[in-house]
Amino acid sequence: MDLYSGHINRLIDELAALPGIGAKSAQRLAFHMINMPREKVERLAKTMVDARENVRYCNECYTLTDQELCPVCSSSKRDHSIIMVVENTRDLAAYEKTGKYTGVYHVLHGAISPMLGIGPNDIRLKELMTRLEGEVTEVIVATNSSLEGETTAMYIGKLIKPTGIRVTRIASGVPVGGDLEYIDEVTLLRALEGRTEL
Numbered sequence: 021m022d023l024y025s026g027h028i029n030r031l032i033d034e035l036a037a038l039p040g041i042g043a044k045s046a047q048r049l050a051f052h053m054i055n056m057p058r059e060k061v062e063r064l065a066k067t068m069v070d071a072r073e074n075v076r077y078c079n080e081c082y083t084l085t086d087q088e089l090c091p092v093c094s095s096s097k098r099d100h101s102i103i104m105v106v107e108n109t110r111d112l113a114a115y116e117k118t119g120k121y122t123g124v125y126h127v128l129h130g131a132i133s134p135m136l137g138i139g140p141n142d143i144r145l146k147e148l149m150t151r152l153e154g155e156v157t158e159v160i161v162a163t164n165s166s167l168e169g170e171t172t173a174m175y176i177g178k179l180i181k182p183t184g185i186r187v188t189r190i191a192s193g194v195p196v197g198g199d200l201e202y203i204d205e206v207t208l209l210r211a212l213e214g215r216t217e218l
């Protein structure tokens with residue numbers, strides 16, 4: 021016997037398929053939506069479709085943005101000779117929130133993970149190497165301190181060293197396995213200031 025209508029069940033299933041949303045949360049959200057004014061539901065649906073259709077990768081750093089170049093890459097106030105490599109856009113946002121980093125970024129969209137079958141060609145590494153043909157003086161590797169993050173950092177270090185460009189790793193004041201986005205700004209800045217040569 022179906023406890024709810026087929027429509028509600030479908031909505032619950034769709035919501036439960038999202039990351040971090042369990043069966044209970046999906047139910048709660050579904051019933052909340054059913055009770056929302058129609059205009060609000062329409063606005064929510066439209067916002068999701070608009071975001072999906074209009075968000076793109078920055079031509080330079082590959083973060084998610086609405087423009088060809090993201091605000092950081094298009095800013096003349098940023099030091100374009102220093103590139104901080106992060107795993108995802110959320111990590112970039114975490115460093116941006118500190119307001120103290122003046123260089124630019126490179127977003128890998130993942131990390132090397134032999135266990136999950138994610139190799140160097142599955143993340144934006146080639147694009148990073150292409151950027152190094154410009155005037156770059158330092159690459160700061162700020163991948164997470166997880167096994168995947170460390171593996172990626174080592175790989176990048178080996179890749180860049182022969183070019184003669186300085187390559188550094190943020191200090192491991194960052195808790196092991198910790199996602200950068202959950203770490204407070206003071207810790208992030210300390211990790212940046214305490215970076216060491218790779």
Ligand code: ZN
Nearest residue numbers: 078081090093
């Ligand atoms: Zn950019």
